[in-house]
Amino acid sequence: MYQEERLVEIVDYINEHRRISVDQICELFHVSRDTARRDLVKLENKRAIVRTRGGAISPETDPEIRNYRHRLHTVSAEKREIGKRAAALLQEGETVILDTSTTVQACADQIEDTEITVITNSIHQAEILSNKDHVRIHLLGGQLHKEHGFLYGTSTIDKLNQYHVNKAFIGVVGVSEQGLTIGHEEDGMVKRKMMEQAKRVIVLADHTKIGVTEFFQFATLGDIDVIITDRMPDRKFQELLEINQVDLLVTEEEKDIWS
Secondary structure, three states: OOHHHHHHHHHHHHHHHOEEEHHHHHHHHOOOHHHHHHHHHHHHHOOOOEEEOOEEEOOOOOOOOOOHHHHHOOOOHHHHHHHHHHHOOOOOOOEEEEOOOHHHHHHHHOOOOOOEEEEEOEHHHHHHHOOOOOEEEEEOOOEEEOOOOEEEOHHHHHHHOOOOEEEEEEEOOEEEOOEEEEOOHHHHHHHHHHHHOEEEEEEEOOHHHEOOOOOEEEEOHHHOOEEEEOOOOOHHHHHHHHHOOOEEEEHHHHHHHHO
8 A cells, every 4th residue: 555545544544533543553554653653744744633642633623523424425345345244134024223323324225125124313324225115114203413314312212112123233433342332422322222122233343443442332242242344353352252252244254255
C-alpha cells in the first residue's frame, strides 16, 4: 500500500472511531512505529488530524461519530462480506431483529426476498427491506435520532418487550474484554433490549472493531452467541470468545477455502 492510500484510510478510521493509536496503525497497516509516526506528522501538517501522545484524534470540535448518511456511502467490502455471511444464517419463516449499524445494513441489503419477519428501529434498514415483497417489516416507534436515523427511548424499549425472535443481528463500535460498546448510550440501551428478546444473538464486527472499547457498554461477551468478522482475531481474543462460549465465523477464512 502506498503512503497516500494509507493516509486516506487512517483519516477514515479516525472519522469513524474518533481516535487512533500508533499501535493500531502498525497492526492495521503492517508498518513500523516510525512509519506510523511519520504518517501522523504528515496528516497533522495537512490539518487532517490532531496528534496526541501515542496517536491522533479528529480535528473536529464536535466529537460525535460521523453521521449515518455519510457512513452509508462508505460501507467497505469487508462489511459486505460480513453482511452476506449473516444473511445466509436466516431461514424462511424466522423472525429477526436488525439494529441500526452499517454492517447490519450490509446484511439487510443481502437478505433474500423470502417469508421472514424483521423488527428494526432503523429507518434505513426499513427502507432497504421495503423493496423485498415477501419480507414483513415492523418498524419500532420512539424518538427519532435525526442524524443517525434510528428510533430510541422508553417507548422503543417497551415495544420490544412484545417481541420474541429467533435471531438478533447487532453491530458495535467496539468489542473487547470490556464487552460490547458503542458511542451513543440511547442506542446502546435499545441494543441491550433487542438482545434480551432473541434466542440467538449474532454480533457483526469488522476487524477494526476487535479489541476496541468505546464510551458505553451495553452487553458482555457472555451475552452473545456468535460473532462474525472479516479477519481472524489474535489468540488472546479467541481465548476470550472460547471462555464465553461464543462461536466465531471469519469471512476471510471462508473466502480462502473456496478460492
